[in-house]
Amino acid sequence: MNASATSASSPSTPADASQDADAPDLSSLRVAVIGAGNMGGPVATCMIRAGVPGEQVLIVNSTPESSQRAADDLGARAADSREEALAGADVIVLGVKPYQIIDLLGEVGDAVGQDAVVLSLAAGVTLEAMENALPNGTAVVRAMPNTPIGIGEGVVALMSGSSVSAEQETLVRALFAEAGAVEEITEAQVHAVIGAAGSAPAFAYYAMEAMIEEAVRQGLKRPVATRLVAQTLRGAATMVLETGEHPAVLRSNVSSPGGTTVQGIAALDREGVRTGLAAAMEAAARSSKELSGE
């Protein structure tokens, strides 16, 4: 591995990483991203923000044109071939669809360097299945990210395979130092994490869309409604993170006796919104389990 991951310390925030003199040096790292789409793209962005030079992040999509487009968007480099991307790669990001992962590993396994880390983003493809598809001893890490990592406000949950060293774990954490939050989880937890984080931005956008459209129906212009709803939800999320208060306590602070908010909350309860949100998360977790063959 080109990067000198000299410490087992675990940077968990951008501030930690930038202040930690023992953090891995990412400036000579080579990264191959196979599948820089909606999720592989933000992962590449994170790694570049963390300190990997863009020209050392090689992109391979399904066509040369698509690789070039993604590389231009990301400030990375399009590889002429998968072989070029893999040659000398320290980290190989797999951002293709879950059903493609095992076949892809079968095709590229022999080109994976001895000290390289294979980092899969795929839902439902287990570490064991990936290790079985690769030469013995290959370091495999599973990540369950969400798209807001591309703006430094996301979550990445990490799971390490049986051949991943402490140095490689530190390296992967450093690569996600600009993601927002990094959590280490077990594979048994990943289904719940998909419901709470991987798929959850879509649930949040769904709720926002409904709120914005109702505000428009009530007479606000769409750009104004969008700003108000987005800023309000950002503020509410930040209050939860910064105060450490239970959301129910923060909700009670908004709910004046006999006022407007309690009427709104009663309507949410009548319409089954709490049950609906739980059902969405349960469905995502169940789908993840089914993909894993559980």
Ligand SMILES: NC(=O)C1=CN([C@@H]2O[C@H](COP(=O)(O)OP(=O)(O)OC[C@H]3O[C@@H](n4cnc5c(N)ncnc54)[C@H](OP(=O)(O)O)[C@@H]3O)[C@@H](O)[C@H]2O)C=CC1
């Ligand atoms: N989207 C999300 O929020 C999240 C996704 N994931 C996981 O990320 C993975 C990718 O999902 P997502 O980004 O949404 O999907 P996308 O369809 O947006 O991206 C898939 C990428 O794979 C590329 N690709 C397809 N076939 C090949 C191939 N044979 N060789 C190289 N590249 C190829 C596509 O290239 P092209 O554009 O040229 O077709 C595209 O860039 C999935 O495994 C998913 O489970 C995990 C967490 C969250």
Ligand SMILES: O=C(O)[C@@H]1CCC=N1
């Ligand atoms: O929808 C999906 O399958 C992927 C995994 C988590 C978010 N998107």
